[in-house]
Amino acid sequence: MANLSTWGNRLHSGEKTYPIVGQRRRWFMVSAVLMTLAVLLLVFVRLNPGIDFRGGTEYTLPGVSNPDTAIAVDVVAKALPTEEPRVAVVGGDNIRVQLGQLEQAQVDSLAADLADAYGILSTEVSSSFIGPTWGQDVSSKAVQGLVIFLILVTIVMTLYFRAWRMAVAGLVALAHDLLFTAGIYALSGFEVTPASVIGFLTILGYSLYDTVVVFDKVKENTDDILTQHRYTYAEMANLAVNQTLVRSINTSVVALLPVSAILFIGSYLLGAGTLKDISLALFVGMAVGTYSSIFVATALEVALRGNEEKIKDHTAAVLELRERGDSDVIRPDGSIHVGALNPGRHQGTTAQPRRKGRK
Amino acid sequence: MVREPFSSGKRRNRVSSAVSGARKSLTWLASLLVLLFALLSVGILTNQTGATPGLGLDLAGGRQIILQARTTDNSQIDPSDITQAVEIIRKRVDASGVAEAEISTQGDTNILVALPGNPDQATLDLVRRSAQLQFRPVLLVGDPAPVPTTGSVVTTTPTPTPTPSPETVTGATPSPSPSASAAGDAAPAHEVANVKTGLSETTSATPSPSPAAPDPATPATPTDPSDIAWVTEALFAEYQALDCFDPANLAGVPVGDPDAGFATCDTTGSAKYILGPVELTGEDIDTATAGPETNQLGNVIPGKYQVSLSFNSAGSGKFAKTTERLYGLFQTGDTTRDRFGILLDGVVISAPNVERGAITGGQASISGTFTLDEAQLLADQVKFGALPLTLDVLSEQVITATKGQEELRNGLLAGAIGLLLVVIYTMFQYRALGAVTIGSLLVAGGFTYATITLLSWGLGYRLSLAGVAGLIVAIGITADSFIVYFERVKDELREGRSLAAAVEHGWKRARRTILASDAVSFLAALVLYLLAVGGVRGFAFTLGLVTIVDLVVVILFTHPVLALLARTKFFGEGHRFSGLDPRQLGRDTMYKGRGRVAGPETSALTLAERKAAKARSAVDTQDKE
Numbered sequence: 001m002a003n004l005s006t007w008g009n010r011l012h013s014g015e016k017t018y019p020i021v022g023q024r025r026r027w028f029m030v031s032a033v034l035m036t037l038a039v040l041l042l043v044f045v046r047l048n049p050g051i052d053f054r055g056g057t058e059y060t061l062p063g064v065s066n067p068d069t070a071i072a073v074d075v076v077a078k079a080l081p082t083e084e085p086r087v088a089v090v091g092g093d094n095i096r097v098q099l100g101q102l103e104q105a106q107v108d109s110l111a112a113d114l115a116d117a118y119g120i121l122s123t124e125v126s127s128s129f130i131g132p133t134w135g136q137d138v139s140s141k142a143v144q145g146l147v148i149f150l151i152l153v154t155i156v157m158t159l160y161f162r163a164w165r166m167a168v169a170g171l172v173a174l175a176h177d178l179l180f181t182a183g184i185y186a187l188s189g190f191e192v193t194p195a196s197v198i199g200f201l202t203i204l205g206y207s208l209y210d211t212v213v214v215f216d217k218v219k220e221n222t223d224d225i226l227t228q229h230r231y232t233y234a235e236m237a238n239l240a241v242n243q244t245l246v247r248s249i250n251t252s253v254v255a256l257l258p259v260s261a262i263l264f265i266g267s268y269l270l271g272a273g274t275l276k277d278i279s280l281a282l283f284v285g286m287a288v289g290t291y292s293s294i295f296v297a298t299a300l301e302v303a304l305r306g307n308e309e310k311i312k313d314h315t316a317a318v319l320e321l322r323e324r325g326d327s328d329v330i331r332p333d334g335s336i337h338v339g340a341l342n343p344g345r346h347q348g349t350t351a352q353p354r355r356k357g358r359k
Numbered sequence: 360m361v362r363e364p365f366s367s368g369k370r371r372n373r374v375s376s377a378v379s380g381a382r383k384s385l386t387w388l389a390s391l392l393v394l395l396f397a398l399l400s401v402g403i404l405t406n407q408t409g410a411t412p413g414l415g416l417d418l419a420g421g422r423q424i425i426l427q428a429r430t431t432d433n434s435q436i437d438p439s440d441i442t443q444a445v446e447i448i449r450k451r452v453d454a455s456g457v458a459e460a461e462i463s464t465q466g467d468t469n470i471l472v473a474l475p476g477n478p479d480q481a482t483l484d485l486v487r488r489s490a491q492l493q494f495r496p497v498l499l500v501g502d503p504a505p506v507p508t509t510g511s512v513v514t515t516t517p518t519p520t521p522t523p524s525p526e527t528v529t530g531a532t533p534s535p536s537p538s539a540s541a542a543g544d545a546a547p548a549h550e551v552a553n554v555k556t557g558l559s560e561t562t563s564a565t566p567s568p569s570p571a572a573p574d575p576a577t578p579a580t581p582t583d584p585s586d587i588a589w590v591t592e593a594l595f596a597e598y599q600a601l602d603c604f605d606p607a608n609l610a611g612v613p614v615g616d617p618d619a620g621f622a623t624c625d626t627t628g629s630a631k632y633i634l635g636p637v638e639l640t641g642e643d644i645d646t647a648t649a650g651p652e653t654n655q656l657g658n659v660i661p662g663k664y665q666v667s668l669s670f671n672s673a674g675s676g677k678f679a680k681t682t683e684r685l686y687g688l689f690q691t692g693d694t695t696r697d698r699f700g701i702l703l704d705g706v707v708i709s710a711p712n713v714e715r716g717a718i719t720g721g722q723a724s725i726s727g728t729f730t731l732d733e734a735q736l737l738a739d740q741v742k743f744g745a746l747p748l749t750l751d752v753l754s755e756q757v758i759t760a761t762k763g764q765e766e767l768r769n770g771l772l773a774g775a776i777g778l779l780l781v782v783i784y785t786m787f788q789y790r791a792l793g794a795v796t797i798g799s800l801l802v803a804g805g806f807t808y809a810t811i812t813l814l815s816w817g818l819g820y821r822l823s824l825a826g827v828a829g830l831i832v833a834i835g836i837t838a839d840s841f842i843v844y845f846e847r848v849k850d851e852l853r854e855g856r857s858l859a860a861a862v863e864h865g866w867k868r869a870r871r872t873i874l875a876s877d878a879v880s881f882l883a884a885l886v887l888y889l890l891a892v893g894g895v896r897g898f899a900f901t902l903g904l905v906t907i908v909d910l911v912v913v914i915l916f917t918h919p920v921l922a923l924l925a926r927t928k929f930f931g932e933g934h935r936f937s938g939l940d941p942r943q944l945g946r947d948t949m950y951k952g953r954g955r956v957a958g959p960e961t962s963a964l965t966l967a968e969r970k971a972a973k974a975r976s977a978v979d980t981q982d983k984e
Contacts, residue, residue, distance in 0.1 A: 012853050052754070062762050108480075111757075123477060128756035137427065137469065137753060138895075145890040152882055160875050198825060198898045202832065205883030205902070209836070209876045213843060216872040247846040253784055254842060255835030258777025262831055265773035274417070275770055278828045278898070325973065 008246040014239055014338045021238035024299035031176060031296055038183025045186045050193035050277075052130050052138065057102045059111060060126040061095040064118045072097045075117045079110050102129070138194045142201060150174075153208060160212075161219055169301035170211045173292040177207045181285045195274040199281025206282075207289040210251065211297045217244045218298055225314065230329050232315040234302045235338045241298045252290040259283050377863055378926065381919035388802070388915035395809040399816075408816035412808075415823030415897060416461075418767045420760030421475040424486060426750040428468045436468055436748070443743035444490065444750070445470055447704060451485040461821065465896070469753065473821075477757075487752060490704050491614050492641035492744025494678075495621060495634035496585045496685065497698040497710055499598065502631070584635040585684055585696050589620035594633060598622035603631045614705040626706045634700045634707075638681050643674025644745035649734035652726050664734035665726040666709075668741065675721030683717035703744045709737055763824075770827040777831055781838050789845055791929070795920055796841045803837050803912045807905060822897070829901035836880060837909045841917055843876075844869040848921070858925045866918050873913060881906045 010016035020027070051058050061072075069087040072095055076085040086098040097114065107129055115122035150171060157167035181203060185192060217240040225233050259282045266276030305311050321327045322336075329337050402408040416423045428436055428444055441464050448470065452460045461473040472486050581588040590598075602608060603624035615621040617637035624631045652663035670678050681699060689697035689712060698712040711725045725737070778800065786793035807830065814820040847869040851861035884903030887895055924930045 008849070009853060012850055060762065062759070062765070107755075124759050124761060126757050126759050126762050128754065129752070130754040131427075131752055133427065133751070133753060141890055142895070145886050148890065149883055149886040152886065153879060156878060156882060160878075194895065195825065195828075198828075198895050201883070201887055201895065202898070202902070205880045206836070208879045208883070209839075212876040212879055213872055216875060220868065243850070244846075247842055250788060250842045250846070251835075251839045254781050254838045255832075257780040257784060258774070258831045258834045261777035261780060262770075262773040262828065265769050265776065274824045275766070275773065275828055278825070278832075282832060326970075 011242045011245055014242070017238065017242050017338055018245075019238065020241050020295060021234050021299050021302050024303060027295040027299055028303075031292075034183075035176065035179055038179045038186075041183045041186040042179075045189075047182065047186050047192045048189045050191035050196075051098055051128075052194050053136075053192065055101055055130050055133075057099045057107055057110075057127065057129050059095075059097040059099075059114055060090075061097075061114060061118050061120060062093070062124060062126070064093050064095050064120065066118065067093050067095060069095065071117050072114060075113050076110070079113055080106065101131075138197060142197050145201065146204070149204060157208075157212070161215060163219075163305075165304040166215050166219075166301055169297050169304060170208055170215065172300055173211050173289075173297035174204060174207045176292050176296055177203055177285055177288045180288045181281060184284045185281075190280060191277070193274075193277045195277035196281045199278045199285065202278075202282055203285030203289060206255070206286055207292065210248070210289050210293040213251075214241060214244050214248065214293050214298055215301070217241075218301065226310060229314075229318050229321050230327060231338055232318045233305055233311050234315070235336065237298055237302045239338045241294060245294065248290055248294055252286060255286055256283065259286060377859065377922050381922040384915045384919040388911075388919075391911075391915070392802075392805060392809070395806070395813065399809055399812055402813075402816050408812065410812070412811045412815040412822045413820065414763070414767070415821040415826070416473045416475065416763075417756075417758050417824045418763040418822065418827075419475060420758050420763045421473060422478055422483070423754075423756045423758070424472045424474075424483075425465070425753040425755075426470045426472065426487070427753045428470065428748055429751055430748055438464075438467070439739055440743050440748065441468065441470065443739055444748065447490050447743075448472060448486055451488075451704070452482065461819070470750070487750060490744055490748070491702075492644070492741065493614060493617070493637045493702040493705075494639035494643075494681070495637055495700050495702060496681065497632055497695060497700050498585070498587055498590055498620065498635055499633035500630055500695050500698075500710075501598070581635075583684060584638055584681070585688060586635070587696075589635045590633050591620065594620045594622055598631065598633050601631050603628045609706060614702070621702075621705075623702065623705055623707060625710070626703075626708050630707075630710075632700055632707055632710065634702070638699070639670075639674055639677050641745040643670055643677055644741065645669045645671045645674070646745065647738040647741035649729075649731070649738035652724075663726065664729040664731050665724045666729070666734050666738045666741070667722065667724045670721040670723070672721070675719070678721070678723065679717055679719040682713045682719075682723075685713040686716050689714050701741065703740050708740050766824050767827065770824060770831070774827070774831045774834070777834055781834055785838065785841075792845055792921075795917060795924070796838060798920065799841060799912050799917045800834070800837060802916050803905070803908050806908045806912065807901075810904060810908065811901075820900070822901075824897075825895065826897035826901040829898040830905065833902060833905035833909070837905060837912070840869075840873045840877070840909055840913045843872055844913065844917065844921075847872075858930060859922075862918075862922050862925045866922075870914070870918075873910070877906050877910055 007016070067089045069089060072087045073085060076083055076097065076099065080099070080102070083099050083102075088096045088098075090096050095114075095118065099110075102110070107127060111125045111127050112122045115125050154164075154167045154171060157170055158164045161167070178200060181200065184190075185196070190196070218237045221236045221240045221243075222233055225231075225236055231239075259279050262275050262279035263283055266279055306315075318327075322330065331337050399408075403410050413419075428441055430436060445462050445464055449460075449462045452462065452472070452474070460475070461471070463471050465471050474482065474486075601622055601624065608624050609626055609628050615623075617640075619636060621634045621636075622631065623634070647666055647668050649664060649666050651659045651661075652665040653659055685697045685699060694712070697714065698710045700707040700710045702708065709725060711727070729737070781800070782793070782797050785796040789796065811820065811822060815822070844866065848858075848861050848865035851865040852858065856864060881903055884899045884906060887899035888903060
């Protein structure tokens, strides 16, 4: 692990720098292309709504000894000839039957018929009936929650960072993550269930959480930016991204590990269900969230700040100083060394050795 | 609690403020944990709660119905209406004997009914049925009835001008009716009189068939709704058998044939009634409000409360007819049949009499010995019954116990695997520091377990599958605050601080970041919890809970432990496997002292030296020329 550690050191000291902010146009292009793709997918391929959004009836028959979907099709054809059931085997020995809207009496009697046909007790059959408006209800609540959350979080971030541009950049990164995740859903045809909606909503929190950590470092690095003339705002922000790179990677790995565990268990042992749906949305969203907090959020923030008069003047002053050769940040090979702004600053009496025997 | 970890290590004599602060924090944490677990053990030992948190329906098995309240005429639904609906469903379900049913509101108009086990069809029908409000004339009142709690009087609205208010436009006379002048009597006297009449006589009527009881030999056709002939022999037998001490009879019963007599109980169980056919229903009422009782001059009578009813145009006509007849009976001295029963869900919630004449204006008020709360409750009940409210089934899920257990088992398995992976990764990344992470995760786990179990005991919280998912996801978020912290400490080490200083300084900065990011996370959970429906709520709850636990643990455990560890030889001197080895962190290459930086690639010259060198080379080139 010494390698990653050394790499971290080099990133921290500025010895090794990835010009993420400098090449922001490239990353913006990448994101723009991905976003366009996502929108096109959402418009033309569309999301695949789960039964909760379509409305209908679903049965799950657990522990079936003979997982043959034809039996269920026959039973439904006999009891309700007009229905077209979707029958699937999930998780090895569970049969899932999905139907349209049924009357309550039909729901219970069909459950008994299905149980008989597969030779299990009718009390073991799980059924769910979802009215046509349930999914809408969930999604309208989710949208409502989303809007309120965004307003609140904009206020909180603006107050905390004292910079509305950071809030805006964070929100754009968030929208980026959500759109991308939705695009993946449209592309892959995964069913969108209320559990997926939970997943989407969690991405909100996670994406911003991740961005806040990076921005906090940006803020720290650029707090005194105008009092020095060695580095530009963009360079210090880029340093912040590089310095938090190890943390970002560690964080995403740690966050993704439990989620992948659920995803694995959910897909291989349970088939479909709440766990799988949540974790799938989270997996995609967290991965994209890490990408956006590294490559999109800070770069966007720098692009926004770049229009500010103070920052413009400062950048011009720094570059002019370098032009004149009055700056000590140019390496012999001509590249710029962006490092800690105040290495070895005077630490006052705290740096002095303490006298023994005194508290 | 780990108060002195690695006590074998060489410790300095000096106990700095950081160390004493760390010890204080750990003591706090220990007492907090001890308190939580002591509470929990008390609960377990006294058998008030189990050692595991209560499970939601999707894990324990049962039937979950989500109902949406909807008005057929698109009128507005108040939160108080939904509360009433929940109350009514709860009464019905409780009366049906289903234990531990969970009935709650979700969002503005949704009601979640969770019935454990496999409830029968009758119970399910009870839940789905909407409430019905009926006005039926009282024919017979009887025991059990020591003293009525709400002996009541109906009067016309005692507004200063007895003209009906404009919105209750009826074809009836807008001028004060004769009855209104009858209402000019002193109000308090009436109420007393009413309390006396209502039941003292009827009590005597119960043991044997009352004088007004039907004569089985002459089955007459009833002429008006107050006709005693509605009391058929079968109905009277039913009335005799009715046990109003049985809670099942007090909380929602089938409402009976609207065109026949009906025997039922008072909602308090203090009386039972035989009532005539339905004369008015909820559809005839506009609204009901509770307020202080006023006298004829519109002055508030202190300490007295009344419920004002306002009928719509159809209702006021019907009500005028009813009250006219009842007032006639009142004048003949009949103290039973001058009353009408207001029935919600087939149970009498109020049975006032009419003693100030027919009420023609569409405005009535019920006064009596109400407290404000009682008046408010009655008004809410009437208002709720007046709403054309239907309950649509949004979703209905049957989860078998085996399926729930399987999901729980797999969920816990996923959590265990996730935790293990996180542990392995942090050990790999942070070496011995990984142990601090694992310790913190364990403490966080203990905290979360105790809190959830206590909440499940105290507030009836139920852990759902989505909640379990929230807990698993939270492992990552909790571990992240440790990562932010450790990376900060490493940064400070790289800048050349000693470990003890790096821990303190890194903590100050990491704390800010952790607070900010946790605040965002908590905000997300809070908004989700307050607005969400269905499973989202359980998820948001655990997510928010774990965010708080994360803060507590990182402040009261992770940091203090690291501050103490920083003073041990193993960490303080930067052992190779401590994860905090300054040499591995490249400290040597950073700070050379005297304000000079020495990175391998940067020039080791200060700005002044470089300028001097430049000037020198300029001079050199000039010399050459």
